[in-house]
Amino acid sequence: xxxxxxxxxxxxxTPGRWAAIAWLAGLLFTVLLRVRLPGQEExxxxxxxxxxxxxxxxxxxxxxxxxxxxxxxxxRRPAAAVRYLLGAAVVASTxxxxxxxxxxxxxxxxxxxxxxxxxxxxxxxxxxxxxxxGTLAAYLAVRVLAGWDAGTTSTLAVALAAxxxxxxxxSERQSRAYAEQARAQAATQAVTSERLxxxxxMHDSVAHxxxxxxxxxxxxxRVMDRQPEQARQALTEIETASRETLAGLRRMLGALxxxxxxxxxxxxxxxAGLPDMPGLAVLDRLxxxxxxxxxxxxxxxxxxxxxxxxxxxxxxxxxxQESVTNVVRHSGAGACTVTVDQQDPDTLVVTVEDRGPDPxxxxxRNRDHTGPPAPAGSxxxxxxxxxxxxxxxxxFAAGPRPGGGFRVTARLPLPTGATPR
Numbered sequence: 001x002x003x004x005x006x007x008x009x010x011x012x013x014t015p016g017r018w019a020a021i022a023w024l025a026g027l028l029f030t031v032l033l034r035v036r037l038p039g040q041e042e043x044x045x046x047x048x049x050x051x052x053x054x055x056x057x058x059x060x061x062x063x064x065x066x067x068x069x070x071x072x073x074x075x076r077r078p079a080a081a082v083r084y085l086l087g088a089a090v091v092a093s094t095x096x097x098x099x100x101x102x103x104x105x106x107x108x109x110x111x112x113x114x115x116x117x118x119x120x121x122x123x124x125x126x127x128x129x130x131x132x133x134g135t136l137a138a139y140l141a142v143r144v145l146a147g148w149d150a151g152t153t154s155t156l157a158v159a160l161a162a163x164x165x166x167x168x169x170x171s172e173r174q175s176r177a178y179a180e181q182a183r184a185q186a187a188t189q190a191v192t193s194e195r196l197x198x199x200x201x202m203h204d205s206v207a208h209x210x211x212x213x214x215x216x217x218x219x220x221x222r223v224m225d226r227q228p229e230q231a232r233q234a235l236t237e238i239e240t241a242s243r244e245t246l247a248g249l250r251r252m253l254g255a256l257x258x259x260x261x262x263x264x265x266x267x268x269x270x271x272a273g274l275p276d277m278p279g280l281a282v283l284d285r286l287x288x289x290x291x292x293x294x295x296x297x298x299x300x301x302x303x304x305x306x307x308x309x310x311x312x313x314x315x316x317x318x319x320x321q322e323s324v325t326n327v328v329r330h331s332g333a334g335a336c337t338v339t340v341d342q343q344d345p346d347t348l349v350v351t352v353e354d355r356g357p358d359p360x361x362x363x364x365r366n367r368d369h370t371g372p373p374a375p376a377g378s379x380x381x382x383x384x385x386x387x388x389x390x391x392x393x394x395x396f397a398a399g400p401r402p403g404g405g406f407r408v409t410a411r412l413p414l415p416t417g418a419t420p421r
Contacts, residue, residue, distance in 0.1 A: 015112070015114075015115035015119075016071040019074055019085065019111040019115070022110070023067040023071065023085075023088070023108035025104075026104035026106075027060070027064065055095070059095045062091055064088070064092075066084050066085070066087050066088035067084070067085055067092075070082070071085070074112055078112070078124065078128065079128065082128045083131070085109045088108070089109055090139060092105045093139070098151065098154075099150055100140060100154040101155070101158060103154075106162065109132055113166045114165045114168055116128045117129075117165075117168075117170045117172075117173065118170070118173045118176075119169075128166075132162050133159050136159050139155070191384070193384070198315075213238050220235055278317050279308070280316055282317070283320065283338060283340070286317075286320070290327075294328070295324070295328050295334060295336060297335070297336055298336075298337045300337065301339075301340045301342070302342065303342035303343035305342060308348065312392060312412050315391075316340075316348055316412060318388060319350055319389065319408070320350055322381050323352035324336060327352070327354050327406075331356070331406060332356075332357030332358060333356060333357060333405065334358030336353060336354040337351075337352070337353055337354075338350070338352050339351040346414055347412065347413055348411070350409070350410050351410075352407070352408045353408070355401070356405040356406075382408075392412050392413070394413060395410070397409045
């Protein structure tokens with residue numbers, strides 16, 4: 001059965017909650033530094049006079065309220081969130097009797113800088129960094145102008161940590177943008193490759209039909225005077241082949257615009273005795289080949305079988321072939337079902353479905369699917385099938401089955417009045 005692993009629980013925490021956690025952790029660290037813990041003769045940092053008074057506690061409460069408010073706004077209004085968090089850092093540092101804003105009070109700001117740099121446009125991220133560094137410089141300047149001791153080195157260390165957090169966020173944003181671009185290019189390449197493959201198949205089909213036309217025309221020319229009835233029959237067959245080829249060209253060649261040549265895709269059934277231009281008539285042979293790979297394929301036909309235009313017959317077979325290949329490679333299922341529904345004279349429906357992984361069969365159980373790429377399935381097989389069906393103005397659907405497993409369905413409209421092969 002197709003399964004997309006859920007995101008790790010830590011990744012589901014929003015940036016605002018991370019900022020709130022960072023603030024509370026910094027506040028706890030600040031308190032622990034100023035109390036004597038077991039095994040210590042005295043606290044690491046001497047608590048300021050104001051810190052232990054009621055006004056110092058009020059400042060910490062106000063600072064915490066500002067920090068939590070800024071954390072709540074981080075996703076929706078990041079610029080306002082940074083201002084709240086910077087205000088909280090300044091207010092919380094005031095009763096500590098320190099010469100610079102400590103790192104613990106700036107930890108939430110670092111988280112906000114990372115989140116903004118990773119998710120917001122470069123200009124907005126740059127403004128947030130300048131505002132954060134400017135606040136540190138302003139706090140230091142006020143102390144210098146007031147004639148108080150200033151912790152220049154401590155401020156530089158805190159500023160460096162803020163800059164590193166911002167750079168990490170920018171790197172994350174660039175990595176995501178590159179990955180998205182790579183996925184888009186890969187998907188485009190998959191579509192292009194599929195179109196190239198369809199173009200080659202159409203070339204073979206047209207060449208075959210034109211060859212028949214040439215042979216029948218030569219035969220008609222030779223017997224036109226002596227056997228007019230045979231000449232008339234040959235001309236009829238020429239007309240039939242020409243109309244069929246023209247219908248296929250109108251349905252497909254208008255959508256094929258290629259820029260370069262590509263190599264022929266290797267398929268699991270290549271060299272397995274299938275014809276160069278297969279159709280639904282060789283599904284039983286495909287089932288035999290797949291059974292040799294360890295997956296049983298049951299072929300069900302609904303409605304009376306009838307001849308199909310060659311391009312539709314070939315595309316339907318390719319959809320079944322790709323779907324069965326996915327079952328063999330990625331699903332872990334031990335069996336699948338192929339249904340060919342020809343009850344509707346205007347529509348051909350092919351369905352391939354499996355019931356999920358077979359516990360007695362080893363193999364990769366990651367289904368080829370759309371969306372973010374699974375470790376063993378790129379999803380481009382479905383892209384190619386969808387492209388093939390779309391070129392024939394059909395409908396394509398693929399997704400999990402109720403109760404487990406995976407289902408692929410293609411509905412291909414049959415041309416009205418088309419002459420069967």
